[in-house]
Amino acid sequence: MRKTLDTGNAAITEGAIIAGCKLFAGYPITPATEIAENMSRRLPQIGGYYVQAEDELTALHVCIGGSLGGLKAMTATSGPGFILYADPMGWALGSEIPLVVVNAQRVGPVSGITGAPGQGEFYLSRYPTQGGNYETIVLAPNSVQEAFSTTVEAFYLAERFRMPVIILADQLVTDGWESLSIPETPEEIEAMGLKVIPRRIKEGPEFYPATDEIDIPPVVLGHNTGAACSDWTPTPEGYDTEEVDFQHKHAYRLIYKVRNHKDLITRYESYFVDDNPELVLVAYGSPSRVVISAVKQAREQGLKVGALRLISLWPFPDEIFKVQAKYLSVELNYDGQLVREIQRAVPKGSEVHFFGKCGELPTVAELEELMQALLTGKEIQARNWEWEAW
Amino acid sequence: MDYLATKYLRPRKIPSTACSGCGLGQVHKKVVKAIDELGLEIGDVVWGTGIGCAGRQTFNTWKGDNFAGTHGRVYAITTGLRLALPPDKKIILTVGDGDAFGIGFLHLLNCARRNVDMTVIVCDNLGYQSTGGQYGWTTPRGIHTDSSPYGNYENNWTSEGRDVLNILREAGATFLARHTSLQGQEAVESIKKAILNRGFSLVHMPYPCVTNFADRALGSRKPLVIYKWFEEHTCGLKDKGPDDFAFRTGIYYDASNTRPEFSEYIRNFVAEVQRRYN
Numbered sequence: 046m047r048k049t050l051d052t053g054n055a056a057i058t059e060g061a062i063i064a065g066c067k068l069f070a071g072y073p074i075t076p077a078t079e080i081a082e083n084m085s086r087r088l089p090q091i092g093g094y095y096v097q098a099e100d101e102l103t104a105l106h107v108c109i110g111g112s113l114g115g116l117k118a119m120t121a122t123s124g125p126g127f128i129l130y131a132d133p134m135g136w137a138l139g140s141e142i143p144l145v146v147v148n149a150q151r152v153g154p155v156s157g158i159t160g161a162p163g164q165g166e167f168y169l170s171r172y173p174t175q176g177g178n179y180e181t182i183v184l185a186p187n188s189v190q191e192a193f194s195t196t197v198e199a200f201y202l203a204e205r206f207r208m209p210v211i212i213l214a215d216q217l218v219t220d221g222w223e224s225l226s227i228p229e230t231p232e233e234i235e236a237m238g239l240k241v242i243p244r245r246i247k248e249g250p251e252f253y254p255a256t257d258e259i260d261i262p263p264v265v266l267g268h269n270t271g272a273a274c275s276d277w278t279p280t281p282e283g284y285d286t287e288e289v290d291f292q293h294k295h296a297y298r299l300i301y302k303v304r305n306h307k308d309l310i311t312r313y314e315s316y317f318v319d320d321n322p323e324l325v326l327v328a329y330g331s332p333s334r335v336v337i338s339a340v341k342q343a344r345e346q347g348l349k350v351g352a353l354r355l356i357s358l359w360p361f362p363d364e365i366f367k368v369q370a371k372y373l374s375v376e377l378n379y380d381g382q383l384v385r386e387i388q389r390a391v392p393k394g395s396e397v398h399f400f401g402k403c404g405e406l407p408t409v410a411e412l413e414e415l416m417q418a419l420l421t422g423k424e425i426q427a428r429n430w431e432w433e434a435w
Numbered sequence: 436m437d438y439l440a441t442k443y444l445r446p447r448k449i450p451s452t453a454c455s456g457c458g459l460g461q462v463h464k465k466v467v468k469a470i471d472e473l474g475l476e477i478g479d480v481v482w483g484t485g486i487g488c489a490g491r492q493t494f495n496t497w498k499g500d501n502f503a504g505t506h507g508r509v510y511a512i513t514t515g516l517r518l519a520l521p522p523d524k525k526i527i528l529t530v531g532d533g534d535a536f537g538i539g540f541l542h543l544l545n546c547a548r549r550n551v552d553m554t555v556i557v558c559d560n561l562g563y564q565s566t567g568g569q570y571g572w573t574t575p576r577g578i579h580t581d582s583s584p585y586g587n588y589e590n591n592w593t594s595e596g597r598d599v600l601n602i603l604r605e606a607g608a609t610f611l612a613r614h615t616s617l618q619g620q621e622a623v624e625s626i627k628k629a630i631l632n633r634g635f636s637l638v639h640m641p642y643p644c645v646t647n648f649a650d651r652a653l654g655s656r657k658p659l660v661i662y663k664w665f666e667e668h669t670c671g672l673k674d675k676g677p678d679d680f681a682f683r684t685g686i687y688y689d690a691s692n693t694r695p696e697f698s699e700y701i702r703n704f705v706a707e708v709q710r711r712y713n
Contacts, residue, residue, distance in 0.1 A: 068515065068518060068519070070515065088705075089704065089705045089708035089709065090708060090709065090712055090713060091709075092705055092706075092709060093705070094518050094701055094705065096514065096515075096518075098511070099541060099542070099545045100541070102508065102511065102542075103511040103514075103541075103542060103545070106504070106508045106511035106512045106514075106515065106542075107511055107512070107514050107515035108515060109512055109515060110511065110512035110513055110514060110515025110516035110517070110518075110519070111515035111516065111518055111519050112515070112519075113502065113512070113515070113516055113519070114515065114516045114517075114518070114519020114520045115519050116515075116518065116519045118515070132505055132508065133505070133508065135505070136504065136505055136508075266481050266500040266501075266502060266516065266520070267481055267500060267516075267519070267520045267521070267524055268500070269477065269478030269499055269500060270500065271498065271499060271500065272500045272501075273494075273495045273500070273501050273502065274502055274503075275484075275494055275495070275502060275503035275504075276486070276503060276504065276505045277494075277503065283495070284447065284495050285491070285494055285495065285503070
């Protein structure tokens with residue numbers, strides 16, 4: 046085990062290396078640039094390739110090409126680059142190409158503030174391309190160590206589900222410095238609860254089964270199996286078609302291979318939710334760390350509050366919202382994104398509230414004031430872009 | 436084509452769904468003929484296409500492995516694929532003029548700069564014909580199309596002293612040629628040279644579109660009319676051509692195997708880093 050002090054960007058790099066990544070294509074962008082820089086240094090050392098692309102469209106397409114040829118591939122960007130992935134992301138989802146996409150969220154829209162954290166791409170990570178008819182897998186680390194393990198897991202899920210997996214981080218996670226333990230042997234990897242599987246190769250000409258099966262090796266070109274894949278709606282052989290029947294089968298596969306194996310994906314942490322708390326705070330990424338501190342402190346003061354910290358964001362873990370209570374979604378945006386899913390998922394009779402900050406974390410004191418107010422029904426004075434009752 | 440078709444192509448795409456009189460089949464045949472004359476087997480080639488007329492008609496016609504990318508992106512996909520595949524595997528791309536010289540031009544230029552080993556056959560029907568006949572980046576000035584109803588007023592990549600092949604040469608391409616689909620064995624020979632070049636090769640192949648281009652530009656859907664127009668507007672690279680518009684044909688630039696190829700270079704570079712630092 047190698048113990049070090051480093052950033053989330055370094056942790057993601059090392060996680061990718063451990064997971065067997067052999068190709069990184071990216072375009073420099075704050076706050077994900079260091080992932081590209083680290084990859085340019087680390088990949089050649091282990092026989093891998095770094096490609097600095099002419100734009101983000103190229104970056105993800107190069108990754109798709111590499112994965113189509115059998116290499117594990119990853120790219121990393123921030124919001125302004127993530128929107129350019131809309132074009133290739135459809136290709137990767139539709140053709141079931143395993144790869145990993147990191148988005149270090151910053152304040153938006155557009156260029157926004159380059160060095161401040163945001164959480165504006167929650168929905169964009171669910172619908173990162175046009176056309177619908179698919180599910181995405183999105184993971185959200187909240188620490189440097191978890192950025193490492195999430196990256197290893199993202200490669201594992203990408204391979205099993207044969208699809209792109211998105212890591213939705215934020216600037217505080219990717220730029221933040223924390224202690225980091227990197228396993229060096231297969232035993233140490235296993236002891237950390239991490240799994241690595243090799244890049245698999247499809248044998249035989251069929252492109253997909255019209256079922257929800259997972260663990261089917263993806264299409265790999267160059268082995269003379271007659272493999273075919275494209276951006277068009279495919280037949281099970283991978284041929285292009287205009288027949289709607291095949292669209293039904295393809296859509297079923299892209300949606301239900303994920304939904305029907307949700308238990309392999311869903312990850313979360315819960316704090317004080319077993320004794321029917323009156324108020325449950327919900328967050329993901331870096332704000333979840335303030336939320337957990339605030340809830341622990343409030344419990345010490347006798348307030349009956351709990352917290353849910355989402356690690357997997359999509360498919361959305363509706364089933365973990367079991368308690369009928371007041372809910373407070375704490376997010377790094379002002380428009381409220383996660384809150385809408387919480388509102389949809391909670392049991393009848395629950396109330397759902399939203400607290401948004403952007404570019405900086407909420408403070409424990411702010412959250413305490415909010416918890417007090419929500420528990421007592423007291424009206425609070427707040428700037429209207431930060432606080433909204435739903 | 437029958438012998439070649441049986442040997443190399445999937446029966447499901449024969450006959451093609453291209454419009455009657457379309458010249459794309461002539462281009463397609465020349466590419467397959469070049470592959471055959473080089474003695475390549477099905478497993479030696481991965482075939483890529485884009486969308487539009489050229490993409491749709493040539494996707495998955497190849498019996499071996501093949502893929503199609505979204506509009507203009509197939510060169511970027513190929514850059515990644517090139518790194519993953521063994522160096523002796525040929526990657527041949529049949530794309531359209533919009534794909535190569537419009538939406539995908541940035542990727543194309545960067546692939547030429549990197550000298551990524553791929554053979555790009557630009558099947559050029561002088562505009563966007565699969566979407567109904569809009570002007571493109573090789574449509575001659577003044578030509579009437581669905582999106583230039585008063586005549587095309589845009590400068591394009593292949594006239595008034597401009598030649599898109601100049602740009603690609605400056606960018607670093609190592610083999611460049613142009614032939615119309617009406618030309619014979621000389622076109623096949625150029626495609627063979629393009630395939631044999633370990634580096635970025637492009638063969639620009641204008642071909643007649645009877646259904647849209649000929650109808651709007653020449654006022655006739657009789658194949659003979661556009662085939663004649665093609666012949667009248669074809670000349671050698673250095674010949675004096677017609678005043679208004681010319682397809683300048685021949686081998687434009689042959690620097691085959693003189694520049695390091697991208698994937699070969701990066702593989703050697705990585706090996707050197709491993710030797711020095713590990």
